[in-house]
Amino acid sequence: MKLLTCLIQKTEAAVVEHMKALEPSYHVLAKVDLRLAAFNQSTKPINTLGASDGNNVQAQGSTVHCRLPKMQLPEFSGDPLAWQGFWDQFQVAIHSNTHISDIDKFNYLKGCLKGESLSAVSGLTLNSENYQKAIEILKGRFGNEQILISAHIED
Numbered sequence: 001m002k003l004l005t006c007l008i009q010k011t012e013a014a015v016v017e018h019m020k021a022l023e024p025s026y027h028v029l030a031k032v033d034l035r036l037a038a039f040n041q042s043t044k045p046i047n048t049l050g051a052s053d054g055n056n057v058q059a060q061g062s063t064v065h066c067r068l069p070k071m072q073l074p075e076f077s078g079d080p081l082a083w084q085g086f087w088d089q090f091q092v093a094i095h096s097n098t099h100i101s102d103i104d105k106f107n108y109l110k111g112c113l114k115g116e117s118l119s120a121v122s123g124l125t126l127n128s129e130n131y132q133k134a135i136e137i138l139k140g141r142f143g144n145e146q147i148l149i150s151a152h153i154e155d
Contacts, residue, residue, distance in 0.1 A: 073093060073111070075112050076138075080148050080151040087139075102129075106126055106127075106131035117142065120138060121137055
């Protein structure tokens, strides 16, 4: 019985000694866990639109995390020669993004328009149905082939 008690005491002492030796490792692991949690909270999935993007990246069904610079949306003031460049950028950043509702797209669109182009759609109320109407109005007024030809001739 004394032998068993002695073995138990030695085993307990060895366990306590190993626990003390591993304690700094547990502290390091806890710090790593905290930093990982903070990092994961500070990064957003790319495939969700934040205030800054419209850049969607999909990596074989998984979400990729990284920070992207804030995207500056293009402005359009009504120059027919600038229409196609504006529309191409807006279409990629906002119009083709399925994660944005039409009413939000309309809000983004109105925020990009200035002067004559804004006046062209100012009579439309801000709702999802009018977003497509606004696009049609702008394409008809500034993206019309005949208007583009005239603008090139005048230029």
